[in-house]
Each structure stands twice: as structure tokens, then as C-alpha cells.
Amino acid sequence: MGPHTMEAICQKLHDKAYKVTPQRQVILKAFLDHAQEHLSAEEVYNIVKESDPEIGLATVYRTLDLLADLEILEKMNFDDGRSRYEFAGEEEHHHHHLICLECGKVMEFEDDLLESLEAMVAKKTGFSIVDHQVKFYGFCPQCGRSRAAN
């Protein structure tokens, strides 16, 4: 859960005895260069092919898996048939996602209000809760406007 810099992450890989390969670095760079973009494996692959045309899609998948296991990336699902990834939130500081039902755009939204709900849910159900995910579905300002015009 350190900062999301190339150095810090490579250090973490090194500390855990994972090798710091050029492929892994180039994939990390893709996320650093596309912050807040919720990239899919295929998208990462396309970005990364420009610096390393030899890279294989399987390597991208394996690296995304690894980075998600290390909690450097977070794997998420926006109901578009593929997994997407973004840097994991620092500590408990969550953000949630607003998904536009028209254009598919994903916007982010900060909120800590869910922590208290989490505690309440734990008490009521007996679950020990370690995480939560919230998605809002609606229409973004642009699409909402054009819909209203119809």
C-alpha cells in the first residue's frame, strides 16, 4: 500500500523475491501513464506493445494477476465482459465508480461514508467484512443532456 511509483513497486517486487523484468516494468509504466483509466488486459497489451512489440498477451495476464495478488493493482468488473485494473487504493481510502449506461464512461467518486455502513452490516449479519465495492449506474452529464433533448 505504498505510493504508486516505479521505484516503490519494483522495490516491493524485489523484497518479495519476484524478478523485476522489463515486461513487468513496462506494464507498470502503462498504469502510471494512464492513471484513473481502468485498463483491461487487452488495452494494457496494446499500450505496451509500442515499447515492447515482442511481449505476449499471456505475460500481461500473468503480470496483472501478480500485481493484483500483491495488492498493487485492484481487479474490477464493470460488466463489460472483461476485467479491468487500476492502482489499489491507499489504506482504507476507497473510491467508488459511476458507470454511464449510455457511453460506458467510468467516473470516480470519493467517499468514506460506507465505513460506518460496513460496521453496521457486520453487526447485523455476523460477517467479518474486509472490503466493499460500490457501483452507481446512471447517465453522465453529457449523455444526460442529449437524452433530455430527445
Added chain:
Amino acid sequence: MGPHTMEAICQKLHDKAYKVTPQRQVILKAFLDHAQEHLSAEEVYNIVKESDPEIGLATVYRTLDLLADLEILEKMNFDDGRSRYEFAGEEEHHHHHLICLECGKVMEFEDDLLESLEAMVAKKTGFSIVDHQVKFYGFCPQCGRSRAAN
């Protein structure tokens, strides 16, 4: 958004000029018989094959799609690699899901507190929000207990 009875749903199909076929009825019956179970297409297929051994998996998929389009079923994703379905909630009355990270069990939880959060998010972001989905991840009472014992 009517009640979830065979009659009401067949009526709705009829009203929208969809044919009421035995396959569709048998699939609906599977959901009526397995309320609150979040069935996957494959699971529906296996249930339904007992009454209609001739049915095809493709028909199950097409029917689930149709019922989700009509907002009779809701398609959901519990990160287990397949879509799952349950009856769509009546009106605005949502329930949320608690997913056990150990055994995969899904529990339900009623709460309306999110409605106010929804309004706040709408105001802050300019989205017009039509729905939301909340998932909590943790350990159910049984799994939590055995984990504590280790």
C-alpha cells in the same frame, strides 16, 4: 416490476408480444423454485433439464437475456467468472450482497441508506443516477470461526 409470479410474468411477455413457450416457463419456474439463490446459466440449465431434457443451453442464455432486458431478472457478477441472475428488486427496494471470500457463499442484506448517498453523489458529480450496486467482501460466520481457530 410487478410481483414475481408465473402468471404476472407470462402476462408481461404476452403484452410485449413475446411468445410464452414451455422453455421460458420452465426457466421461470427454476427461479421461482430457487428464490434468493443467484443461479448461473449452467445451474439453470441443469435444473431445467430435469423437466425438459431436450432443452438447449443456448435457449437458457437467450431466455436469461430476454428476462434481464424486461427487468424481470437482474444480471449480476460475483467475480466467479460467470454471470448470475435473480429476480429484479421491486421498485427502489434494494438489497445488497455479502460475499464470503472463503466459501463463496452469498448472503443478502437489506438497506435503504444508500438512497441518500445516491442523491449526494448525483449532486456532486452531475450524473443522473438510476441504480446502484453494493458488494461487501468478508468471511461468513462459519468461515470466520474456522479461520480464527487457526
Added chain:
DNA sequence: CTTCCTGCAAAACATTTGCAGACTT
């Protein structure tokens, strides 16, 4: 009767895996 539905088989996708060679440490 007309049109929509169905079952089958094949196709389409996203993701995973086996393996031999290449590279990090």
C-alpha cells in the same frame, strides 16, 4: 400461416496453462 423460438454445432471471446528457451539474480 407468419413470425418468433428452439436445438444443434460451430464460433467468438476472455483467460489460463504446458512447455522449451531466455533472462534475472
Added chain:
DNA sequence: AAGTCTGCAAATGTTTTGCAGGAAG
């Protein structure tokens, strides 16, 4: 040098689609 990591190709699992026959309205 040892063990991990990579690229490729093949395999997997889920979901979709084309088509010809069959059934609902």
C-alpha cells in the same frame, strides 16, 4: 548456476451466433 519468467500455441470455460426445422399466436 538456479530458478523464475517469457512467448507461443493450445486448451479452457463462458457466452454468442447461424441456420434449418418446429411451435406459438
